[in-house]
Amino acid sequence: MRCRITRARLVAAWTWNANDDLCGICRLPFDGTCNACKTPGDDCPLALGECRHAFHLHCILKWLSSETSRNHCPLCRQEWQFQQR
Amino acid sequence: MLRLAEWKDAQTTDDADKSDEVRSTSQLASTPPQPSSQVAGVPTPASLRWLSQQRLQQDLTELGVTAPELELQFPDLSDISRFIVTLSPAEGWYKGLCFRFAFTVLETYPFEPPLVRCLDAVWHPNLDEHGAVCLSILREDWRPVYTLVSLVQGLLHLLLEPNPNDALNAAAAEMLVQDPAAFQARVHQQVRERQYHFENAAPP
Numbered sequence: 001m002r003c004r005i006t007r008a009r010l011v012a013a014w015t016w017n018a019n020d021d022l023c024g025i026c027r028l029p030f031d032g033t034c035n036a037c038k039t040p041g042d043d044c045p046l047a048l049g050e051c052r053h054a055f056h057l058h059c060i061l062k063w064l065s066s067e068t069s070r071n072h073c074p075l076c077r078q079e080w081q082f083q084q085r
Numbered sequence: 086m087l088r089l090a091e092w093k094d095a096q097t098t099d100d101a102d103k104s105d106e107v108r109s110t111s112q113l114a115s116t117p118p119q120p121s122s123q124v125a126g127v128p129t130p131a132s133l134r135w136l137s138q139q140r141l142q143q144d145l146t147e148l149g150v151t152a153p154e155l156e157l158q159f160p161d162l163s164d165i166s167r168f169i170v171t172l173s174p175a176e177g178w179y180k181g182l183c184f185r186f187a188f189t190v191l192e193t194y195p196f197e198p199p200l201v202r203c204l205d206a207v208w209h210p211n212l213d214e215h216g217a218v219c220l221s222i223l224r225e226d227w228r229p230v231y232t233l234v235s236l237v238q239g240l241l242h243l244l245l246e247p248n249p250n251d252a253l254n255a256a257a258a259e260m261l262v263q264d265p266a267a268f269q270a271r272v273h274q275q276v277r278e279r280q281y282h283f284e285n286a287a288p289p
Contacts, residue, residue: 024230035136066196074228
């Protein structure tokens with residue numbers, strides 16, 4: 001049997017590949033944005049550490065720039081290193 | 086004074102009022118910066134204030150959900166960053182007592198811990214007579230993934246299990262280790278002096 005497709009409606013979905021649904025710092029979903037942003041996706045990316053913990057990039061940068069952080073991961077307290085992908 | 090339940094009622098029934106309030110505070114704090122205008126890694130005071138307000142709202146809601154029996158009071162309804170949590174341990178040295186802890190949440194929250202003072206300081210290794218609280222997660226061990234719920238649990242743990250190894254009141258810590266009976270007697274005496282209702286208290 002042959003059929004001809006005359007019309008198709010394509011739908012795409014994306015999600016960040018994190019081990020968690022929420023960013024531990026702002027408590028907002030990874031697939032949304034951090035508090036400071038409005039457009040999800042590349043404008044508000046995810047940051048993954050060597051310790052495999054994920055946060056919004058903007059959130060982890062704010063934490064690392066605060067004195068309290070001592071450059072530690074907020075979850076496991078290991079030294080924070082951005083994972084090179 | 087406003088209890089948590091009333092605060093939540095006010096939120097649900099006076100929806101219009103509340104959203105006005107939120108809108109006006111967000112205008113004060115300025116709307117969140119546009120992604121294009123934001124330089125990554127350089128937090129502006131306005132963006133920090135915005136984050137702190139939003140996180141605090143979420144934390145207060147979580148606190149109401151996980152511990153609805155908890156007494157939470159807002160001395161000033163227009164300022165949710167200052168509130169008083171009342172804890173009453175169900176067992177241990179301080180059973181039957183009520184402890185009020187005053188929280189002040191800074192604009193740098195959750196990157197800096199809230200300031201917490203105990204308004205009902207007693208004989209305790211980790212509390213001093215001025216209300217200072219010695220709890221590691223309120224100081225050097227603070228991390229932004231902690232919430233108000235973690236802090237309330239930490240404070241409750243401090244009341245259940247005083248930690249003589251990290252003492253603020255060295256005399257109390259020493260007494261707790263050397264002579265627990267005298268420690269309990271001193272707590273009881275202090276409580277009687279302050280005319281607390283202490284009917285339920287019994288030595289652990």
